[in-house]
Amino acid sequence: MTTLTPAAAPPRSVPKPQGRLGGRWTRFALRRTGRLLVSLWVLVTVSFLMIHLVPGDPVRAALGMTAPTELVEAKRQALGLNDPLLTQYVHYLGNLLHGDLGESITTQLPVSETISQRLPATASLAVLAFLVAIAVAVPLGVTVAVATRRGRRRRTELAFAGGSVVLGAIPDFLVGVALVAVFAVGLGWFPVAGRTDASSYVLPVLALAIGPAAVLARIVRVEMLAVLETDYVRTARAKRLPARRIYLRHALPNAVTATLTLGGMLLASMVAGTVLVENVFSWPGLGSTIVQSIVTKDYPVVQGTVLVYGLGVLVINTLVDVALAVLDPRSTIGEL
Amino acid sequence: MSQRWIRIVKTPVGLVGLSLLALIVLLAVFAPILWGDKASVVDTENLLAGPSAQHWFGTDNLGRDLFFRVLVATRLSLTLTLVATALGTVIGLVLGTAPELLGGRLGRLVTALVNVFVAFPGLLLVLVFAVIFGVGARGAVLAIGLAVAPGLARLCQTLVAGVTGLEYVAAARITGVNRFRIMARHVLPNVAEPLIVNVTITAGAILLSFAGLSFLGLGVQAPEYDWGRLMQDGLSGIFVHPLAALGPGIMVVLAGLAFNLTGEAIAGVFGISTPTGTGTLRVPTDETPVTDIPHDHAADGDLVLDVRDLSVTFPGANGPVRPVRGVSFGIAAGEAVGVVGESGSGKSLTALSIAGLVEEPASIDARHLTFCGTDLLEEPASGQTRDTLLGTSLAVVFQDPMTSFNPTMRIGAQLAEVGRHHQGLDRKKASARAVDRLRAVRVRDPERRARQYPFEFSGGMRQRAMIGMGLMGSPRLIIADEPTTALDVTVQSQVLALLQDVRREEGAALLLISHDVSVVADVCDRVLVMYAGRIVEDLPTADLRTRARHPYTRALVAAVPAMTTDIDTPLATIPGHPVEPAQVPVGCAYAARCPLATVRCREQDPTLTAGPGGSRVACWHADEPADVLTAEEALA
Numbered sequence: 001m002t003t004l005t006p007a008a009a010p011p012r013s014v015p016k017p018q019g020r021l022g023g024r025w026t027r028f029a030l031r032r033t034g035r036l037l038v039s040l041w042v043l044v045t046v047s048f049l050m051i052h053l054v055p056g057d058p059v060r061a062a063l064g065m066t067a068p069t070e071l072v073e074a075k076r077q078a079l080g081l082n083d084p085l086l087t088q089y090v091h092y093l094g095n096l097l098h099g100d101l102g103e104s105i106t107t108q109l110p111v112s113e114t115i116s117q118r119l120p121a122t123a124s125l126a127v128l129a130f131l132v133a134i135a136v137a138v139p140l141g142v143t144v145a146v147a148t149r150r151g152r153r154r155r156t157e158l159a160f161a162g163g164s165v166v167l168g169a170i171p172d173f174l175v176g177v178a179l180v181a182v183f184a185v186g187l188g189w190f191p192v193a194g195r196t197d198a199s200s201y202v203l204p205v206l207a208l209a210i211g212p213a214a215v216l217a218r219i220v221r222v223e224m225l226a227v228l229e230t231d232y233v234r235t236a237r238a239k240r241l242p243a244r245r246i247y248l249r250h251a252l253p254n255a256v257t258a259t260l261t262l263g264g265m266l267l268a269s270m271v272a273g274t275v276l277v278e279n280v281f282s283w284p285g286l287g288s289t290i291v292q293s294i295v296t297k298d299y300p301v302v303q304g305t306v307l308v309y310g311l312g313v314l315v316i317n318t319l320v321d322v323a324l325a326v327l328d329p330r331s332t333i334g335e336l
Numbered sequence: 337m338s339q340r341w342i343r344i345v346k347t348p349v350g351l352v353g354l355s356l357l358a359l360i361v362l363l364a365v366f367a368p369i370l371w372g373d374k375a376s377v378v379d380t381e382n383l384l385a386g387p388s389a390q391h392w393f394g395t396d397n398l399g400r401d402l403f404f405r406v407l408v409a410t411r412l413s414l415t416l417t418l419v420a421t422a423l424g425t426v427i428g429l430v431l432g433t434a435p436e437l438l439g440g441r442l443g444r445l446v447t448a449l450v451n452v453f454v455a456f457p458g459l460l461l462v463l464v465f466a467v468i469f470g471v472g473a474r475g476a477v478l479a480i481g482l483a484v485a486p487g488l489a490r491l492c493q494t495l496v497a498g499v500t501g502l503e504y505v506a507a508a509r510i511t512g513v514n515r516f517r518i519m520a521r522h523v524l525p526n527v528a529e530p531l532i533v534n535v536t537i538t539a540g541a542i543l544l545s546f547a548g549l550s551f552l553g554l555g556v557q558a559p560e561y562d563w564g565r566l567m568q569d570g571l572s573g574i575f576v577h578p579l580a581a582l583g584p585g586i587m588v589v590l591a592g593l594a595f596n597l598t599g600e601a602i603a604g605v606f607g608i609s610t611p612t613g614t615g616t617l618r619v620p621t622d623e624t625p626v627t628d629i630p631h632d633h634a635a636d637g638d639l640v641l642d643v644r645d646l647s648v649t650f651p652g653a654n655g656p657v658r659p660v661r662g663v664s665f666g667i668a669a670g671e672a673v674g675v676v677g678e679s680g681s682g683k684s685l686t687a688l689s690i691a692g693l694v695e696e697p698a699s700i701d702a703r704h705l706t707f708c709g710t711d712l713l714e715e716p717a718s719g720q721t722r723d724t725l726l727g728t729s730l731a732v733v734f735q736d737p738m739t740s741f742n743p744t745m746r747i748g749a750q751l752a753e754v755g756r757h758h759q760g761l762d763r764k765k766a767s768a769r770a771v772d773r774l775r776a777v778r779v780r781d782p783e784r785r786a787r788q789y790p791f792e793f794s795g796g797m798r799q800r801a802m803i804g805m806g807l808m809g810s811p812r813l814i815i816a817d818e819p820t821t822a823l824d825v826t827v828q829s830q831v832l833a834l835l836q837d838v839r840r841e842e843g844a845a846l847l848l849i850s851h852d853v854s855v856v857a858d859v860c861d862r863v864l865v866m867y868a869g870r871i872v873e874d875l876p877t878a879d880l881r882t883r884a885r886h887p888y889t890r891a892l893v894a895a896v897p898a899m900t901t902d903i904d905t906p907l908a909t910i911p912g913h914p915v916e917p918a919q920v921p922v923g924c925a926y927a928a929r930c931p932l933a934t935v936r937c938r939e940q941d942p943t944l945t946a947g948p949g950g951s952r953v954a955c956w957h958a959d960e961p962a963d964v965l966t967a968e969e970a971l972a
Contacts, residue, residue, distance in 0.1 A: 042452045046464060053468045150696050169593055171544045173551055174585045177571065181578030231739040234693055238734075239754050239805070240727035249753075253744040265457075272459035276548050280571065291552050294467055302467050309460055317455055327744060 028325055036318050043310040048092045050306070051299045052085065062105045062297040075105065079300075101307070102300035104293075111304035114289060119308065121195055122278065122285035126271050126312070128201060129208035133270070134263075136213045138252075141220025141259075146247060149225055160221070167214035172273045176207035176280035193282040204281045208273055212266040219262050223255035230254070253327045260327070264320030268313045275309075343605045344598075350605070353597030360591050363410040375404040386577040393583040396569055405566060406584050413562040413591070416477055416555075417543045423481030424488055424542070425535050431485060432492020436500055436523070437515050447493060453486035461486070462545060466554050476555040480545050484538055491534055495527035533603040540595030547588045563588045640813045640845045641667040641690065644704035648685050651697050652918055659917035660685050661869040664944070667813065672839060672846040674856030674877070676892065677866035678914045683849045684735075686866070687817050690847070691732050708812055727758040731806020731844070733835075735818040737798035741790035747801050748774070748786025754808035769808060777804040777834060796827035803831075803838060811844045818849055832859055853896050857881070865889045868915040868925035871944055874952040885947065885958040888926050924956070932957040 051058050059075045060067070079102070080088055095102070101111035148157040170178075183203060184192040191200045227233060228251055236250040278287030286305050293301035344350035379399035386394045393402035431450055435443035453461065465479030499505060500523060508518050549555035550564025551571075558565070563584040570581030648660040660682040667673050675683040689700045692712065705712045708729055710722060734740040742750055748770045755766035767786070774782035777800040790798060799819060806814055816835060820828040836859060839846050850856050856863055857877050865873040865886065873886040884890045891910045912929035915921065921928065927937040936956055944954040 038448070039452050039455060042449070043456075050464060050467055055470075152696070169596060170589050171548060171592075173548055174567075174589060177567065177578075177581050177585055181582055185578055231734060231736060232742040235732075235734065235740045235750075235802075235805075236742065237693055238691060238730075238732040239757075240723035241753065241757055242723075245753070245757070250742050250745070254742070257744075268455075269457040269459065272457040275459060275463065276552065279552055290463060291554065294463065294554060295471060299467070306460070306464055306467075310456060313456055313460065 025325075032318065032321055036314060039314050039317075040311075043307065043314065044093065044096065045089075047303045047307050047310070048089055050303060054299070058297065058299050059105070062299065096307075101304040104298050104301050106296055106298050111300050114301060115286065115304055115308055118284060118286050118289050121283060122274050122287060123312075125201070125204055125208065125278070125283065125285060126274050128205045129212075129270055130267055132205055132209040133213040133216060133266075136209070137216035138220055138259075140213075141217040142224055142247060142252060142255075144217070145221040145224035145228065148221075149228055161218070164214040164218045168211050168218065170211060171276075172207050172211055172270075173276035173280050175210050176204065176277050179203045179207055180280065195284055200281075204277050204283055207277050207280065208270055212263075212270055215266060216259065216263055219259050220255060223258050224251060227251045227254045256327055257324060260320055260324050264317060267316050267320070271309060271312045271316065340605055344601045347601050347604060349597050350601030353594055353599075353601050356590055356594035357598050360410060360414060360594055363407055364414040365411070367404075367407040368411050371404040371408055374401055375408040376400060387579050393579050394577045396580065397573075402566070402570070402580055402583060405561065406563065406587055409562050409566055409584065410587070410591075412473075412556065412560060413543065413546060413564075413588075416473060416546050416562065417539055420477045420481040420484070420542050420546070421535060421539045423477065424484035424538065427482065427485035428488025428492055431489035433496060433519055433524075435493060436496050437519060439515075450486050450489045450493065454490050458483050458487070458541070458545065459548070462549060463554075466549065471554050471557065473556045473560065476546060476549050480542055480549070483545075484542060488534065488538060492527070492531065495530055496523055499523050499526045530603075533599050536595055536599035536602065540592045540599070543595065544588065544592050547584075563591075638668050639666040639706075640669050640671075640708060641847070642704060642706045643690065644702060646686065646689060646700065646702040646705065648682070648689050648694060649699050649701065654918070657918045658920075659869050660689065661920070663866075663869075663871055665864055665871060665874060667845045667847060669812070670839070670843050670845055671862065672848065672860040674848045674850060674860035674863045675866055676850060676853050676856050676863060678851065678910075680914050680917065681866040682869035682917070683851075683866045684817050687815050687847060687849050691730060691815050692726065693732070724758045727754060728809025729812045731803070731809070731811040731814040733799065733802050733806060733814065733816040733819045736822045737795050737802055738822065740802060741793075741798060743790055746787055746789055747793065751786070751801070751805045751808055754805065758809060770804075773804040773807045774801060776807055777801065777838070779804070795823050796831060799823060799827075799831050800834060803834060807838060807842065811842060813845045813847060814839065815847045816849065818851070820855065821851075828855075835859065853880070853892050865892065868920055869917060870925065870954065871952070872926065872954045874944070876949070876951065879951065885951075885953045886955045887930050887932050887957065887960075924954075932960055 054061065057072070057076075059072050059079065059081065063072055063075065076082055080091055083091070099112055101115065103110050104114065107114075144156065144160050147153055148160070180192055180203060183189050190203050194200060224247075232254075233246065233251055236246045241250075274283075274285060275287035275290060277283070278285045279291060282288070286308060290302060290305040290309070293299075293305065345354060377400060379395060379401075382391065382395045382399045383397055385391060385399070388394070391401045391403065393406060396402055396405070431446060434446045437443075438446065461483035462479050465482050466475055469475035469478045496519075505518060505522050508522055513521075546555060546562060547564035547567065550562050551568045552564075553568060556562045556565045561569075566584040567581050567588075570579075570584065573580050643666065644664045646660060646663045647658055650657045650659065659680070663682070663686055665673070675686065677683045685694065688694050689698075690705070690707075690712075694700055702713060708725065710725055712722075741747065748767055751770035751773055752761075752763070752766035755761040755769045756763065759766075759769075761769060771782045771786050774786055779785050779797060779800055785793075785797075785801075793801065802819075803814075814835070819835065820831050823831060832855065835846065835848075838844070846860070848856060848860055857880055860877050863873075863875055863877050863880055864871050865875075865888065867888050873884065873889045875884060875889070880889070881893055884893060888910075895909060910929060915925045915928075921938075923936075923938040923940055924930070924933070924942055927933040930937065934956070940956070942954045942956050944952045946952050947958070
C-alpha cells in the first residue's frame with residue numbers, strides 16, 4: 001500500500017548517466033558478438049573433439065566387428081582420421097566454412113543434405129511450440145496477475161498456482177505420451193505419429209509447449225504482480241491512461257525482463273526437447289536423426305546435428321539478449 | 337538441525353515431498369526383494385494384455401506383469417539418479433571452487449568455460465556425452481553427471497564468491513591460512529545449505545533425464561530396465577493399452593516431484609524468519625462519523641477542490657483501520673495549501689485518495705468530493721471524460737523521483753502520452769509538446785533529454801521532468817507529495833522555486849504535502865495541520881509562527897530551528913510518539929502528548945471549529961498558552 005511514512009528514500013545505486021546513446025549500444029553489440037563467437041568456437045571444437053574422445057576406433061565401432069580391416073582403413077583414410085589432430089581440426093574448420101559437414105558412414109549421403117532435409121520439420125515444430133507457449137503464457141499470466149492482485153479471487157489464484165506447478169513439472173515426452181493416449185488413441189482426433197498435414201502438428205506442438213507455457217505463465221504473473229505495485233505504475237495511473245495501456249505498455253515491458261531471461265532458457269531447452277518429443281511422435285526431424293545416428297554410431301551425422309542444435313540455442317540466446325536490450329535499455333549496461 | 341527437519345515436515349509441501357521420497361526409497365530397497373520374481377515371470381497366455389484384476393497395468397510382450405516391473409524398476413532408476421547426482425555434484429564443486437582456488441587467469445578461464453556450457457540446455461550436453469561414453473547405463477550416468485556439472489559449478493561459483501568477500505574469510509587469508517583450508521573450513525560450510533537445496537532439485541531433473549535417455553533407447557539396455565526403458569517398451573503398444581507407457585510415466589513424475597518438493601520445502605524452511613509477535617491492536621470503537629464543521633468559503637464555485645468528510649479505511653487483522661478520519665477542506669483557484677504533520681498523520685494518504693490513487697483493499701468514503709466542479713464520488717456516465725479532466729487538470733508530483741518514472745520508456749514518451757491520450761495530439765505534436773514542457777521546467781537541451789531514459793537523469797532532473805509531465809495539460813491543481821524529501825538540500829530549493837514559478841505561470845492551485853514546516857511556510861498561503869488522520873488546525877501561513885492556536889501546531893513550529901536559534905540550547909521536540917492508526921484513543925488523539933490536556937480532552941474528541949478569519953481549530957484549549965518542552969525536559 002501507499003506508504004504512510006514519508007521516510008527518506010533508501011540510497012539507491014544510480015547508474016552513471018552514459019555519454020552518447022550510440023556508445024552504449026556499440027559496446028553492447030561488441031560484447032554480445034564477442035560472447036557469441038567464443039560460444040561458437042567452443043561448440044565447433046566440442047563437436048570436432050567428440051569423435052576423437054570416443055574410446056577405441058570410431059570407424060570400427062560404426063562398421064561393426066565383422067567389417068573387413070581394409071574397409072575400416074579406407075574409411076579412416078577418407079575421414080582423414082590418420083592425419084595429425086591439428087591438421088584434422090584445421091581441415092574440419094575449413095570444411096565447415098564451406099558448409100561441408102562430411103558424409104554419413106552408413107548411408108554415404110552428405111550430412112548437410114540430411115540436415116537440410118530434416119531441419120524444417122524440427123524448426124517448424126520448435127517455432128510453433130514457442131509461439132504457442134508465449135501466446136498462452138503472457139496473456140494468461142497478465143490476466144491472472146491483474147485478476148488476483150491484492151488478494152482478490154483467492155480460488156482462481158490457487159487453481160492457477162496448482163495447475164501450473166503440476167503441468168510445469170511433467171517432462172515433455174511424458175506429456176506427449178499422455179496426449180497420444182488420450183487424443184490420438186482414445187478419441188482419435190489427431191494422428192498418432194508422423195508429419196502429414198496440419199493436424200499432425202497439434203499434439204507434438206502441445207507436448208512441447210504445455211510445460212514451458214505453465215512455467216512462463218507463473219513467472220509472468222509473479223513479475224506482473226511486483227511491477228503493478230511500483231511507483232511508476234502509480235504515475236501511469238495518475239496520468240489517467242486507459243487500463244490496457246497501463247498494463248501492456250507500462251507494466252508488461254518491465255515484467256518481461258525477468259520473464260525473458262528465464263523464457264530464453266526455457267526456449268533453448270525446448271529446442272533440445274524436440275529430440276524426445278520427435279521420438280514419441282516418430283517425427284521426421286533432426287531429433288530422430290540424432291538418436292538414430294548415436295545408436296548406429298554414425299559420428300559425422302551426430303557431429304552435424306549437434307552443431308545445428310547448438311547453433312539454434314546460441315541464436316536463441318543472442319536474440320533474447322537483443323530483445324532484452326530493446327525492451328529494457330538498462331540491460332545494455334551489463335558486466336557480461 | 338533436527339528442529340529444522342521437523343519444521344520441514346510440518347509444511348504441507350515438505351510433508352508431501354518427504355513422504356513421496358520415503359515411499360520411493362522404500363520401494364527401491366524392498367520392491368526387488370519382494371516382487372523381483374513376479375516381475376520376471378513369463379506368462380505366454382497373457383502377452384501384451386490390457387489391465388486386469390490379475391495384472392493392474394497389463395503385461396508386456398513376454399507376458400510379464402507391468403505393475404510389478406514398474407515397482408521393481410524403482411531401484412535401478414533411483415540408484416542411477418543418485419550416482420549421477422553424486423558425480424555431477426563432485427565435478428560441479430571442483431569446477432565451482434576452482435576459480436577461487438586457482439585464482440588468476442586459469443581461474444577466469446574455468447569461469448568462462450562454465451559460462452559457455454551453462455548456456456546450452458542439459459539435454460544437448462547429455463547427448464554429446466552419450467556419444468562419447470557410449471550407449472548404456474554406465475554411459476548414461478557419466479553423460480548426465482557431466483551434463484549437470486556446469487549448472488552446479490556456476491551456482492557454486494556464485495555462492496562461493498558471495499562468501500569469500502566476507503570479513504572473516506579475508507581475516508583468515510591475511511593470517512596466511514592457505515586457500516584450500518579456507519575453502520574447506522570457512523567457505524564451503526557456509527554455502528552448504530543452498531547447495532543442498534539445489535542438489536536435491538537437480539536430482540529430480542536427473543531422474544527425468546534418465547527416464548528420457550532410456551526412453552530414447554540410449555540409456556538402460558535390456559534385459560535391465562528402468563522407468564524410461566519401460567516407457568519405451570510401452571510406447572509401441574500404446575494402441576493396445578496406454579497404461580503400459582503411462583504407468584512408468586506416472587512413477588517418473590511422482591519421483592521427480594518428490595525431489596522437487598523436498599528441495600523447495602528445505603529452501604523455504606532455511607529461508608524462514610520467525611515473525612515477532614505483535615500486540616493486539618485496538619480499533620477505535622466509536623464508529624460514528626466525525627464531522628468537521630464545513631469550511632467557510634463564501635462561494636463554493638471558486639473552489640478547485642472541495643473535500644468533505646474524507647475517510648480512508650483499510651481492512652486489518654483485528655477489524656478495519658482508518659488512517660484518515662473525516663477530513664474536510666477546500667482549495668480555491670490558484671491557492672497554495674500545505675499539509676503538515678508527522679509520519680503516519682494521514683497527509684500523504686489524503687493527497688493520494690483525492691488523486692484517486694488509493695487502491696484496494698483500502699476504501700475511500702466522503703460526503704462530498706469535487707474537483708473543478710466534477711463529482712469524483714459519483715460513477716461517471718463517461719469514464720473517458722473524467723479521465724481526460726483529471727489527466728489534464730490534475731498534476732501529481734510524487735515523493736521519490738527515482739522510482740516514479742517507468743525505467744523502460746524514454747522520458748519524452750512518458751510525457752507525450754498524456755498529450756496523445758487526453759489532448760488528441762498525434763505522435764509528432766505530442767513529442768514536440770513534451771520537449772516544450774521539458775524546456776518550461778528548465779531542463780537544458782530538452783530535445784536530447786527527451787530521448788533519454790530515466791536512469792540517465794539525476795534525481796532533481798527527474799523531479800523537474802515529473803513537474804513537466806503535469807504541465808502537459810493545463811493543471812488547475814498540482815498535488816505534490818513530499819516532492820523534495822528524496823532530494824539533496826541544494827536541489828530541494830530549486831525544485832520548490834520551480835513549483836512556485838509554474839504555479840504562477842499556469843495559475844494552478846497547489847496542495848503541498850510535507851513534514852517540513854519551514855518548506856510549507858515558504859511556499860503556501862494556508863496550512864492544514866494533520867494529526868492522527870484529522871485536520872487539527874487550518875490557518876494562514878502568515879499566522880503559523882505567531883498565531884497558531886493548537887498546541888500541536890505550536891509544538892511543530894517550535895521544533896523547527898531558526899537561523900537565530902542558539903546552537904547551545906537543545907532542540908525542541910514533541911514528547912511521546914504519534915498515534916498508530918489502529919490505536920486511536922478516545923477523546924483528543926493528541927491528549928497523551930499535550931501539555932494542556934485535561935480530563936475532558938481524554939474523554940471528548942474536539943471538533944474542528946471555525947474561528948476568526950476563516951481559520952479552524954480542533955482543540956478544547958485552543959489559544960491557551962503552553963510552554964514548549966525542550967528535548968532535555970521531555971526526557972526528564
